[in-house]
Amino acid sequence: MGKRWQVEKKKEHYYKSAKKENYRSRASYKLQQLNKKFRIIKKGDVVVDLGAAPGGWSQVALERVEEEGVVLGVDLQRIKPFAEDNFHFIQGDFTRDEIQKSITEKIGGKADVVISDASPSLSGIKDIDQLRIMDLGESVLKISVNILKDQGNLLMKSFQGPGYEELIKKLKTEFKVVKTTKPASSRKKSAEMYLIGMGFKGY
Numbered sequence: 522m523g524k525r526w527q528v529e530k531k532k533e534h535y536y537k538s539a540k541k542e543n544y545r546s547r548a549s550y551k552l553q554q555l556n557k558k559f560r561i562i563k564k565g566d567v568v569v570d571l572g573a574a575p576g577g578w579s580q581v582a583l584e585r586v587e588e589e590g591v592v593l594g595v596d597l598q599r600i601k602p603f604a605e606d607n608f609h610f611i612q613g614d615f616t617r618d619e620i621q622k623s624i625t626e627k628i629g630g631k632a633d634v635v636i637s638d639a640s641p642s643l644s645g646i647k648d649i650d651q652l653r654i655m656d657l658g659e660s661v662l663k664i665s666v667n668i669l670k671d672q673g674n675l676l677m678k679s680f681q682g683p684g685y686e687e688l689i690k691k692l693k694t695e696f697k698v699v700k701t702t703k704p705a706s707s708r709k710k711s712a713e714m715y716l717i718g719m720g721f722k723g724y
């Protein structure tokens with residue numbers, strides 16, 4: 522069985538399951554798998570999803586927090602509204618100060634969890650793209666430090682390459698436990714990784 526064929530099969534499997542279970546994206550399975558293993562989100566949590574469109578992660582987060590919690594999605598793109606009234610959405614660029622201010626206002630305090638599957642628009646030029654990815658990752662970490670409660674958790678996407686190890690070091694200064702992982706539904710060959718910070722040290 523060819524490698525390419527296997528990859529296509531796996532993609533098709535998650536796509537079909539997502540359709541059947543009414544998930545908005547295949548990415549939903551990544552969060553499901555990561556949350557099962559690391560227990561990042563729990564019932565009643567306030568979760569901020571940075572780069573939420575089309576809403577697959579927010580959907581899984583809503584299932585986990587149940588009616589007691591709140592999910593706030595932020596994205597440059599609009600997303601189709603959810604029926605749940607404990608879901609909120611801000612359209613805008615989360616690297617901008619005014620959007621960060623709106624996030625704090627919307628959740629009325631601090632968050633238990635920040636999740637971010639955000640990726641920037643890519644130019645196709647490897648070095649430039651890696652810089653963009655790392656810049657966005659730095660922004661996600663900076664926002665998390667500003668909005669997380671003590672002991673809060675962070676899950677963010679990153680890519681192996683220049684700047685990746687430095688980002689992990691920074692996470693280690695802010696969180697008690699830091700893990701790097703790749704969910705089963707992520708392609709093995711891609712440089713995509715997920716970073717998890719558990720137990721924000723706060724101040």
Ligand SMILES: C[S@@+](CC[C@H](N)C(=O)[O-])C[C@H]1O[C@@H](n2cnc3c(N)ncnc32)[C@H](O)[C@@H]1O
Pocket residue numbers: 545546548549571572573574575576577578579595596597598613614615616638639640641642657
């Ligand atoms: C891979 S998609 C997220 C998929 C989502 N986790 C899901 O399960 O449906 C990445 C998203 O990040 C968003 N994004 C990237 N940079 C952003 C920024 N600076 N501010 C807001 N959203 C951003 C993009 O618009 C895109 O919708």
